[in-house]
Amino acid sequence: xxxxxxxxxxxxxxxxxxxxxxxxxxxxxxxxxxxxxxxxxxxxxxxxxxxxxxxxxxxxxxxxxxxxxxxxxxxxxxxxxxxxxxxxxxxxxxxxxxxxxxxxxxxxxxxxxxxxxxxxxxxxxxxxxxxxxxxxxxxxxxxxxxxxxxxxxxxxxxxxxxxxxxxxxxxxxxxxxxxxxxxxxxxxxxxxxxxxxxxxxxxxxxxxxxxxxxxxxxxxxxxxxxxxxxxxxxxxxxxxxxxxxxxxxxxxxxxxxxxxxxxxxxxxxxxxxxxxx
Amino acid sequence: xxxxxxxxxxxxxxxxxxxxxxxxxxxxxxxxxxxxxxxxxxxxxxxxxxxxxxxxxxxxxxxxxxxxxxxxxxxxxxxxxxxxxxxxxxxxxxxxxxxxxxxxxxxxxxxxxxxxxxxxxxxxxxxxxxxxxxxxxxxxxxxxxxxxxxxxxxxxxxxxxxxxxxxxxxxxxxxxxxxxxxxxxxxxxxxxxxxxxxxxxxxxxxxxxxxxxxxxxxxxxxxxxxxxxxxxxxxxxxxxxxxxxxxxxxxxxxxxxx
Numbered sequence: 001x002x003x004x005x006x007x008x009x010x011x012x013x014x015x016x017x018x019x020x021x022x023x024x025x026x027x028x029x030x031x032x033x034x035x036x037x038x039x040x041x042x043x044x045x046x047x048x049x050x051x052x053x054x055x056x057x058x059x060x061x062x063x064x065x066x067x068x069x070x071x072x073x074x075x076x077x078x079x080x081x082x083x084x085x086x087x088x089x090x091x092x093x094x095x096x097x098x099x100x101x102x103x104x105x106x107x108x109x110x111x112x113x114x115x116x117x118x119x120x121x122x123x124x125x126x127x128x129x130x131x132x133x134x135x136x137x138x139x140x141x142x143x144x145x146x147x148x149x150x151x152x153x154x155x156x157x158x159x160x161x162x163x164x165x166x167x168x169x170x171x172x173x174x175x176x177x178x179x180x181x182x183x184x185x186x187x188x189x190x191x192x193x194x195x196x197x198x199x200x201x202x203x204x205x206x207x208x209x210x211x212x213x214x215x216x217x218x219x220x221x222x223x224x225x226x227x228x229x230x231x232x233x234x235x236x237x238x239x240x241x242x243x244x245x246x247x248x249x250x251x252x253x254x255x256x257x258x259x260x261x262x263x264x265x266x267x268x269x270x271x272x273x274x275x276x277x
Numbered sequence: 278x279x280x281x282x283x284x285x286x287x288x289x290x291x292x293x294x295x296x297x298x299x300x301x302x303x304x305x306x307x308x309x310x311x312x313x314x315x316x317x318x319x320x321x322x323x324x325x326x327x328x329x330x331x332x333x334x335x336x337x338x339x340x341x342x343x344x345x346x347x348x349x350x351x352x353x354x355x356x357x358x359x360x361x362x363x364x365x366x367x368x369x370x371x372x373x374x375x376x377x378x379x380x381x382x383x384x385x386x387x388x389x390x391x392x393x394x395x396x397x398x399x400x401x402x403x404x405x406x407x408x409x410x411x412x413x414x415x416x417x418x419x420x421x422x423x424x425x426x427x428x429x430x431x432x433x434x435x436x437x438x439x440x441x442x443x444x445x446x447x448x449x450x451x452x453x454x455x456x457x458x459x460x461x462x463x464x465x466x467x468x469x470x471x472x473x474x475x476x477x478x479x480x481x482x483x484x485x486x487x488x489x490x491x492x493x494x495x496x497x498x499x500x501x502x503x504x505x506x507x508x509x510x511x512x513x514x515x516x517x518x519x520x521x522x523x524x525x526x527x528x529x530x531x532x533x534x535x
Contacts, residue, residue, distance in 0.1 A: 061395075064398075064399050065398075066395050066398055066399065086398075086403070090401040091401075093398070093399055093400070093401045094401050096399065098396070098399040100392045100395070100396055101392070102391055102392060104391060104392040104393050104395065104396035105393075105396075106388075106393055106396070106397075107388075107391075107393070108311070117400055117402070118400045118401065118402075121400065121401060121402050122401055166400075
């Protein structure tokens with residue numbers, strides 16, 4: 001039997017739990033990150049904002065080992081995981097729950113089997129215990145009674161909620177949300193935001209939320225940072241973020257492309273109000 | 278050229294990982310059962326249809342040649358030997374490459390572009406173990422059986438046409454039995470095992486390499502079929518050479534007409 005890698009040791013809220021250290025990533029000629037350094041604090045919800053293609057999802061993939069940086073280090077709970085093999089990464093991944101943008105439910109499995117997947121894979125629990133955990137997790141995301149349904153029978157918001165239930169089934173230390181409200185109507189998006197807050201409160205996990213949705217960012221974030229051209233240009237509490245004088249940040253908040261259509265990149269010089277690392 | 282070499286290296290690693298999981302984790306019935314159904318049961322109609330028409334076409338083509346030299350009943354030997362040694366395994370393989378291979382590549386390609394494969398990895402599971410190993414095993418184990426079914430209906434189809442032309446049944450089957458050896462049946466079934474393994478590996482590999490979007494998945498499915506088809510032909514040639522050399526080493530070769 002594999003060791004239970006999800007058991008929690010005493011942790012101090014606010015300690016760095018994840019660190020990207022001088023990370024560089026390039027896809028062909030396109031440089032996504034150039035010497036990016038970032039720390040994520042334990043027990044807090046960090047929201048990562050930025051335009052499409054800026055590398056927000058790539059950052060989550062670094063943390064979960066789904067992608068490797070070209071240079072630099074990824075440190076999780078003090079352990080350098082940059083060059084771990086696929087098999088060595090498994091115990092690290094079990095510390096994380098990932099909610100994918102399109103939910104990424106396994107379409108050949110029912111809701112129950114999706115949520116039970118990691119439990120069956122890593123813990124030799126009796127099926128009655130698995131059933132009880134699945135029931136509790138589905139209740140937590142307001143999806144009780146849907147165990148027998150297939151993903152194709154669920155709406156977008158329901159899929160996201162089942163994706164969240166699957167992500168938290170193993171009681172992870174850290175939950176990563178990739179665009180949790182993308183493609184949802186405002187009411188369903190708000191329901192997802194409430195679930196994120198509920199999971200944060202009940203599981204006391206560290207959360208990283210990648211989004212474009214400002215309402216969601218203000219609602220769930222303890223800390224908001226914004227990526228622009230591979231660098232962090234803003235980093236602070238929601239109130240500090242709102243007050244950030246950087247034109248690129250203000251335009252992002254207002255959803256304003258600017259008259260030149262380039263996000264105003266030529267107009268701003270060195271106005272970031274707080275830079276990590 | 279560099280891309281092709283890189284692809285070949287990636288395919289080699291993919292194959293090694295698949296074989297490694299198959300040897301270590303053979304008994305995952307929960308994962309294997311749906312694949313056995315999909316590959317075996319669902320492919321049976323198309324294989325039976327193909328097999329029966331192979332036999333009938335061969336009979337229709339060969340009967341008149343043999344009839345012209347007054348040896349119509351010898352057509353049984355040619356029809357049945359062709360079906361068992363070559364056409365049965367190869368055409369069953371081609372049909373399965375089209376039906377199963379294309380579907381495997383499309384299914385895994387869709388799973389890749391909808392991040393289901395990333396989700397598997399993020400849950401600490403190995404996608405090759407969960408997705409490829411059961412599909413590989415299903416193809417490896419069931420394509421030989423499908424080939425035997427294909428051969429069987431091909432033989433029946435050939436006989437039905439020969440019978441309709443008035444060929445003497447006793448002579449037809451006697452010539453067939455004289456011409457076909459156990460080694461011929463073994464040859465056909467053994468080839469089909471290789472075809473099954475390569476169809477699964479190529480199709481799953483193409484699915485895993487699929488690019489984003491509907492066009493990417495469609496291309497993966499097409500490439501899976503075309504590459505599997507070419508692999509079947511190339512494998513067939515080399516396996517025939519090898520098995521004939523083995524036959525010649527142990528036994529002496531003779532003509533079916535002597």
